Amino acid sequence: MDHREALIAASTNRSNPSEAAPGIEVKGLSLTYPEEPNALTDINLSIPGGEVTAVIGPSGCGKSTLLRCFNRMNDMLEGCSYSGSIILNGLDVLDPATDVTALRRRVGMVFQQPNPFPMSIYENVAYGPRIGGVRRRRELDEVVESALRLAALWDEVKDQMNRNAIVLSLGQQQRLVIARAIAVRPEVLLMDEPASSLDPISTLRIEELIYELKQSYTIVIVTHNMQQAARVSDRTAFLNQGRVVEYDSTDKIFTNPAERATEDYITGRYG
Amino acid sequence: MSGDLQRMRYSIESVRAREEKLGAVMSAMTAVATLLALLSVVMFLGFLIFLGGDWLANAQSATSGVDQPVKSNFEVLLWGGAELAVSGGVFPAIVGTIVLTLVMTVIVSPLGIVVALYLTEYAGTGWHTRLLRIGIQNMAAIPSIIYGVFGLAFFVYVIGGRLDNLFFAGNLPNPTFGAPGLLWASLTLAILTLPTVIVATEEGLLRLPLALREGSRALGATRSETIFRVVLPAATPSIMTGIILAVARAAGEVAPLMLVGVVRYAPTLPVSVEAPFIHLEQKFMHLGFFVYDLTMHAPGSEGRVGIVAASGLLLVLVIATLNLAALLLRLRLRRTFLRTGFE
Known part of the structure; x- marks a missing residue:
């Protein structure tokens, strides 16, 4: 195992790093809540493991809502109800009996605005492992270091682990939040417009990071930036008004889409 | 055009x-x-400093006899004397005020924080929550003497009387906790300042961005883990602000205390160097009441204004010191939980 593989092994639950991360099967997923009765309608997606899948579409089309189904964050919405199924590695995500906290440890999430906790850099990354019951300092140190290395932040923060995370730049904060998600050793990473609040250089670093991370995790990214979707993703789903209009390889979607609506959207004629 | x-x-x-x-x-x-x-x-x-300072600066009091050692007015004020017409000077009153405020803070802080947590995190947004919130906010408008009456009736007679019957029956008919005292005065002030702490804490909690809670939940933390590990630490500056306001209000309060434990003269301090260190059942002296007593009961009109102004000055200084202490504590905590985004 080379250095990189050792890092990945340390940051995932897989002993064999060449083993791919699991895929996600979405079948007939619909979601309603009082303000939005047709938030999602009959979504069918087969998201392959170890790849980056981008979800694009106009504002309010349900991209974020779809993403939040994968780790059941929509549960926090009042009056929200699902139908259909999402299968992750044999686990029925939407089953009411599913342990949501255990699910969220397998499916990490990165938000639009960097949201580090008001505590030290070290404590931010150690938060998830601590919640998961890791107590030994040595073990925590290792997890924190490998997560920060994998998130390409270690060299910048290794001498200031006890400083408050708020002193970091926005771009650094977003990578810290990614490290925080990685430290829980998830299988899937959900990213909800992870670069939309960042400057171009920080955006580039996040995109490079996504490319690096896809060999270890299945990544689903929501973005309103067409170029970004084209740059980082292997597959792209175009959503409109809560329905999947088209889902195919990113190359196909951006060069030769099957649907007229998709072409209109990515060429900027609509949305 | x-x-x-x-x-x-x-x-x-x-x-x-x-x-x-x-x-x-x-x-x-x-x-x-x-x-x-x-x-x-x-x-x-200026009134306090000039009149009070002038009186303090006078080296000898008029009534001290020839063969008595010369006492400065400052000593007289501190330890008491004939001029004050009250035994025990201002010193036991200062100690009483500080101890009362500290015990009150220890009681009101956790209580207020827990109530605020319930209201913002658990109670939901229904009409009963709103009703509760309005009720709490209006508690701040009740005249403080009413709290004193409540404290006397409920804490002293009901709870104190019950405690005496249960645990101190041997001392009856002499009351132990069934009479006004430090504990009941502190509890009364705690109820009085409870709305201040609750409202400030609630504001602090509500101001935290949703993203903070979501970030924690997305890492597999439960609701209570999120509240106790992320939300509460982040709200600490607001909570401290509430506690400072409570201390400021409590330290200046006199009226309710006259009913629940303050006396014009207490033979011993409510604190001691031996265990149990603090005597919660004792009556105690208080600066605010001391000033009132001095104004109303000191003999002769000459020089009375000076004594009263001097003790008033001390009262202001003690309250300012208590506030400063709370402020410094807040500053320290804020440095620990530095978060410019929602400060």
């Missing part, structure tokens, strides 16, 4: 002129108001 333009320019200029006139009037009015406020503060402090 150019006439229209001319007219338009005229009207713009007249509006601007009127606004400038209004602006000048407004700025003059606010300046005058500020000066008035400043003047009243300066006059008030």
Whole structure:
């Protein structure tokens, strides 16, 4: 195992790093809540493991809502109800009996605005492992270091682990939040417009990071930036008004889409 | 055409002129108001410092006999003397005020924080939550003497009487906790300042961005883990602000205390160097009540204003010190949980 593989092994639950991360099967997923009765309608997606899948579409089309189904964050919405199924590695995500906290440890999430906790850099990354019951300092140190290395932040923060995370730049904060998600050793990473609040250089670093991370995790990214979707993703789903209009390889979607609506959207004629 | 333009320019200029006139009037009015406020503060402090300081600076009191050692007025004020017509000087009153405020803080802080947590995190947004919130906010408007009556009736007679029957039956008919004392006074003040702590904590909790809670939940933390590990630490500065306001209010309160534990003379301090260190059942002296007692009961009118002003000055200093201590604590905590985003 080379250095990189050792890092990945340390940051995932897989002993064999060449083993791919699991895929996600979405079948007939619909979601309603009082303000939005047709938030999602009959979504069918087969998201392959170890790849980056981008979800694009106009504002309010349900991209974020779809993403939040994968780790059941929509549960926090009042009056929200699902139908259909999402299968992750044999686990029925939407089953009411599913342990949501255990699910969220397998499916990490990165938000639009960097949201580090008001505590030290070290404590931010150690938060998830601590919640998961890791107590030994040595073990925590290792997890924190490998997560920060994998998130390409270690060299910048290794001498200031006890400083408050708020002193970091926005771009650094977003990578810290990614490290925080990685430290829980998830299988899937959900990213909800992870670069939309960042400057171009920080955006580039996040995109490079996504490319690096896809060999270890299945990544689903929501973005309103067409170029970004084209740059980082292997597959792209175009959503409109809560329905999947088209889902195919990113190359196909951006060069030769099957649907007229998709072409209109990515060429900027609509949305 | 150019006439229209001319007219338009005229009207713009007249509006601007009127606004400038209004602006000048407004700025003059606010300046005058500020000066008035400043003047009243300066006059008030000046009154205390000049009259009180003058009295303190006088080396010898008129009534001390020839063969008695010379006492400075400061000593007389601190330890008591014939001039004060109250045994025990201002020192036990200062100790009583500080101990009372500290015990009150220890009681009100956790209680207020827990209530605020319930209201913001668990109670939901239904009508009963709103009703509860309105009720709590209105508690701050109840005259403080009413709290004193409540404290006497409920804490002293009901709870204290019950405690005596249960645990101190051997001392009856002499009451132990069934009479006014430090514990009941602290509890009464805690109830009085509870709304302050609750409202400030609630504001702090509600101001935290949703993203903070979501970030924690997305890592597999439960709701209570999120609240106790992320939300509460982040709200600490607001909570401290609430506690400072509570201390400020409690330290200056006199009326309710007269009913639940303050006396004009207490033979011993409510604290001691031996276990149990603090005597919660004891009656105690209080600076605010001391000033009142001095004003109403000191003999002769001559020099009375000076004594009263001097003890008033001390009261102001003690309250300022308590506030400063809380402020420094807040500053320290804020440095620990530095978070510029929602401060």
